[in-house]
Amino acid sequence: MYKRPMLHEVRNKQELGSDHIAVKFNDNKVENIVTHDTSEEPHCKRCDEPFTEDENIVCVKNDIYHPTCFVCTQCLQPLSNKEFYEFEGRRYCKYDFQVLFAPFCFKCGEFIMSKVVKAMNRSWHPECLVCDECGIQIVSKGFQRHKTRILCKDCWSVICQELVGYHICQTCNEPIELNKHIKFMGDFHHPHHFHCYDCDQELGMDAHERGGELYCLKCFSRSGVSICSACRRPIEGRIVWALGKVWHVEHFVCHHCEIPFMGSRFYEWQGHAYCLIHYQSRIGSVCHICAKPVTGILVKFTNKIYCPEHFLCSLCDRKLDEKSKLYEIDLKPVCKDCYDKLPIQWKKILAKIHRADRKKWSN
Numbered sequence: 001m002y003k004r005p006m007l008h009e010v011r012n013k014q015e016l017g018s019d020h021i022a023v024k025f026n027d028n029k030v031e032n033i034v035t036h037d038t039s040e041e042p043h044c045k046r047c048d049e050p051f052t053e054d055e056n057i058v059c060v061k062n063d064i065y066h067p068t069c070f071v072c073t074q075c076l077q078p079l080s081n082k083e084f085y086e087f088e089g090r091r092y093c094k095y096d097f098q099v100l101f102a103p104f105c106f107k108c109g110e111f112i113m114s115k116v117v118k119a120m121n122r123s124w125h126p127e128c129l130v131c132d133e134c135g136i137q138i139v140s141k142g143f144q145r146h147k148t149r150i151l152c153k154d155c156w157s158v159i160c161q162e163l164v165g166y167h168i169c170q171t172c173n174e175p176i177e178l179n180k181h182i183k184f185m186g187d188f189h190h191p192h193h194f195h196c197y198d199c200d201q202e203l204g205m206d207a208h209e210r211g212g213e214l215y216c217l218k219c220f221s222r223s224g225v226s227i228c229s230a231c232r233r234p235i236e237g238r239i240v241w242a243l244g245k246v247w248h249v250e251h252f253v254c255h256h257c258e259i260p261f262m263g264s265r266f267y268e269w270q271g272h273a274y275c276l277i278h279y280q281s282r283i284g285s286v287c288h289i290c291a292k293p294v295t296g297i298l299v300k301f302t303n304k305i306y307c308p309e310h311f312l313c314s315l316c317d318r319k320l321d322e323k324s325k326l327y328e329i330d331l332k333p334v335c336k337d338c339y340d341k342l343p344i345q346w347k348k349i350l351a352k353i354h355r356a357d358r359k360k361w362s363n
Helices: 094-100 153-164 217-221 276-283 336-340 344-362
Strands: 056-060 063-065 084-087 090-093 117-119 122-124 144-146 149-151 182-184 187-189 208-210 213-215 239-242 245-248 267-269 272-274 299-301 304-306 326-329 332-335
Touching (some): 213 217
Antiparallel strands (some): 056 063, 084 090, 144 149, 239 245
């Protein structure tokens, strides 16, 4: 009897399309098998002729062939002991299958013999379809086309914002007004597309994400997460405790100039934090000349504050001190020597002005 050879395992046949390729035998070849005597005479699938005694046969998917009959449909060369592909019931050698059916990858230019990805009317290897901006593979993530470029969602959002000043909602694909978005699972959305996981209220821009769910600010605050007093968003890193509140490090700033303190000293006045310069400007201890805070000894003249080194005669620039005899001209200090050099008529006018001022304030 003929001993029927074991069938070669093959992959399930698939239609050649955007994601498919023809059947390929797993062991990449077909073995020639020597048959034995049998009372039944099998016939070749192609020529329908019987096999001679001890003749080699080729067995594929319950069909048997003469080695010379098992050939490529295109070039008619024997396929025994060769890698071959099957498509629509026909078998092809590797070369003819590539030429006839296998698409070219647009990026690398090689034949695609496995899964084919169709994008922008072109064919790609899955690993060749990447974002032109950041280089990550985007087969499973989706992409956006910008002119001739392929962009992942993150890069598209950034470029879109740079171009027109807004993000694109990944729920409705409509533009989002500037600074009126929420970010969920790495994508930008209109807040009204979502509801709070706890209270089911429609969310606003103050929504927060935790554990893959979105919460309104009220429900999120009850979870024990610290909320920044400036931006009303959760604090996940370093926390600043000041003025009885908590802040992001970068959001704890001078109330006047809005420069972050970043761990440096601040001064409190009327419930607000100030840097040294603007704290001194609020309480009046800023030098009238250099506009810097006076932290040590100060000089006060005509309701103006001076650093000791900046308290000078306005005419000769001689340094003055608390023991110097001073005169005031146009609300500026003048030393005695400069005053004595003034014309007598000027002195009389100044004296008259001073007497009028004293009389005015005394009344």
